[in-house]
Amino acid sequence: MTAATLYRKLVDSHTVAVLDAQNVLLFCDLHLMNEYTSPQAFAGLHAAGRGVPMPGQNVAVVSHIIPTHPVRQRVIQDPPSALQASNLRANCERHGIALFDTNDRWQGIEHVVAPEHGMIRPGMVVICGDSHTTTYGALGALGFGIGTSEVEHVLATQTLVYRLAQDMRIRVDGRLPRGTTAKDLILMIISRIGAQGARGFAVEFCGTAIDALSVEARFTLCNMAVEAGARGALIAPDEKALAYVLERAPDIAGETRAAALAHWSGLHSDADARFDVEHRFNAEEVAPFVTWGTSPDQAVAVDGLVPDPQALAEGVARTSAQQALRYTALAAGQPLQGLAVDHVFIGSCTNARIEDLREVDRIVGNRRVAAGVRAMVVPGSGAVKAQAEAEGIAERLLAAGFEWRQPGCSMCLAMNDDVLAPGQRCASTTNRNFEGRQGRGAITHLMSPAMAAAAAINGHITDVRAWKDIQ
Numbered sequence: 410m411t412a413a414t415l416y417r418k419l420v421d422s423h424t425v426a427v428l429d430a431q432n433v434l435l436f437c438d439l440h441l442m443n444e445y446t447s448p449q450a451f452a453g454l455h456a457a458g459r460g461v462p463m464p465g466q467n468v469a470v471v472s473h474i475i476p477t478h479p480v481r482q483r484v485i486q487d488p489p490s491a492l493q494a495s496n497l498r499a500n501c502e503r504h505g506i507a508l509f510d511t512n513d514r515w516q517g518i519e520h521v522v523a524p525e526h527g528m529i530r531p532g533m534v535v536i537c538g539d540s541h542t543t544t545y546g547a548l549g550a551l552g553f554g555i556g557t558s559e560v561e562h563v564l565a566t567q568t569l570v571y572r573l574a575q576d577m578r579i580r581v582d583g584r585l586p587r588g589t590t591a592k593d594l595i596l597m598i599i600s601r602i603g604a605q606g607a608r609g610f611a612v613e614f615c616g617t618a619i620d621a622l623s624v625e626a627r628f629t630l631c632n633m634a635v636e637a638g639a640r641g642a643l644i645a646p647d648e649k650a651l652a653y654v655l656e657r658a659p660d661i662a663g664e665t666r667a668a669a670l671a672h673w674s675g676l677h678s679d680a681d682a683r684f685d686v687e688h689r690f691n692a693e694e695v696a697p698f699v700t701w702g703t704s705p706d707q708a709v710a711v712d713g714l715v716p717d718p719q720a721l722a723e724g725v726a727r728t729s730a731q732q733a734l735r736y737t738a739l740a741a742g743q744p745l746q747g748l749a750v751d752h753v754f755i756g757s758c759t760n761a762r763i764e765d766l767r768e769v770d771r772i773v774g775n776r777r778v779a780a781g782v783r784a785m786v787v788p789g790s791g792a793v794k795a796q797a798e799a800e801g802i803a804e805r806l807l808a809a810g811f812e813w814r815q816p817g818c819s820m821c822l823a824m825n826d827d828v829l830a831p832g833q834r835c836a837s838t839t840n841r842n843f844e845g846r847q848g849r850g851a852i853t854h855l856m857s858p859a860m861a862a863a864a865a866i867n868g869h870i871t872d873v874r875a876w877k878d879i880q
């Protein structure tokens with residue numbers, strides 16, 4: 410047998426039929442749904458008089474449009490959003506699909522909820538009408554986003570017509586310096602390879618720096634690989650990944666466990682597997698990264714300067730940098746450090762897990778949010794929220810002047826009522842800094858949770874490495 414990459418092993422083991430040289434019919438072990446991209450798919454399914462043959466392999470979570478105010482019973486006020494949620498409920502009831510509904514105690518952002526309940530296992534193919542499904546590569550599962558018409562196809566057949574991706578390997582060796590995280594690493598990678606740098610590729614991350622990352626940090630890394638255009642992100646599952654899954658999947662026991670472990674042990678690229686493209690990075694070069702523009706690849710180290718578009722080659726990069734600077738109201742050559750922020754948002758499927766909130770807590774310590782800054786923490790899920798409350802994190806952050814909210818996507822894309830005003834500048838732990846993403850005319854600076862916490866305390870973009878008590 411020829412040597413294969415982990416990506417090809419996952420695709421081949423899920424191929425029901427080869428359609429042509431580029432396309433296969435792929436079996437999908439788990440299909441996650443949200444209220445935003447599923448309604449039209451169900452409508453299409455019903456119009457065609459079709460059912461959902463494998464409801465147990467589908468799960469739905471209300472994520473995007475849900476309000477996050479700290480009330481006991483959440484009510485979605487906005488009529489179109491309320492309709493999306495009630496549609497999802499009706500569709501799940503009709504087809505017997507499990508749903509994490511608005512007031513379910515485990516509700517949250519779909520990509521935070523699914524792994525914490527042991528739904529994501531190494532070797533699976535997981536799809537969702539949401540681009541950040543690449544997150545699951547952290548556990549050795551092939552995850553990727555699909556469009557609404559594909560959601561309908563998956564509901565009806567549990568399969569997908571899938572165009573093969575090319576193989577890319579990104580090796581990162583060395584140790585991440587003090588004060589830097591997986592978020593800084595992925596922002597650095599994206600800034601170097603570009604927002605289209607992995608377009609058309611399934612990316613496998615490897616190297617000593619990746620081995621050293623916690624599973625939650627790997628979620629952050631794989632989550633944002635899509636911001637480089639990746640069609641999938643994978644990390645071969647190691648002891649850490651397996652322990653994470655086994656802890657959360659009590660059904661994997663006895664003979665099933667032995668069979669699972671045997672299967673999982675083969676989930677890595679063969680030693681002589683061929684990758685179409687390979688990149689190498691040195692973790693020692695990672696610094697806390699901050700975006701200055703309106704695309705995730707427009708980022709520099711916090712002690713760097715806003716680049717001069719004139720220094721870029723004439724063409725798309727220069728034009729988009731010029732446009733970006735107009736939007737973010739920054740000047741070429743300006744330092745990012747010291748830039749005042751109005752708002753701090755700690756949340757999203759990139760950085761709202763318990764380790765992220767512990768990091769924020771550690772940075773904040775006994776300090777207080779700067780006067781005039783509104784700082785909001787939106788835990789990724791009900792489970793994260795409960796854990797953070799049990800650990801005293803919520804109480805300490807509230808005392809420091811942060812708002813402590815209920816779980817959801819919230820200000821990551823402002824589809825609920827957590828919206829910034831025009832011109833407001835936000836230090837954000839999210840993954841996209843597109844124009845208008847957090848509110849029309851609002852400006853987003855992507856960064857790590859530690860950096861966002863430091864910005865909240867100082868009221869301006871701050872190099873967290875100057876903090877004495879960081880790790």
Ligand SMILES: CC(C)[C@H](C(=O)O)[C@@H](O)C(=O)O
Pocket residue numbers: 445446473538539540541554822
């Ligand atoms: C709403 C959804 C389709 C979208 C996505 O696909 O990623 C959203 O989650 C986002 O982060 O922009």
Ligand code: SF4
Pocket residue numbers: 472473518519520539541757758759817818821822839840
């Ligand atoms: S948290 Fe943000 S990136 Fe993640 S699914 Fe929600 S909107 Fe998309």
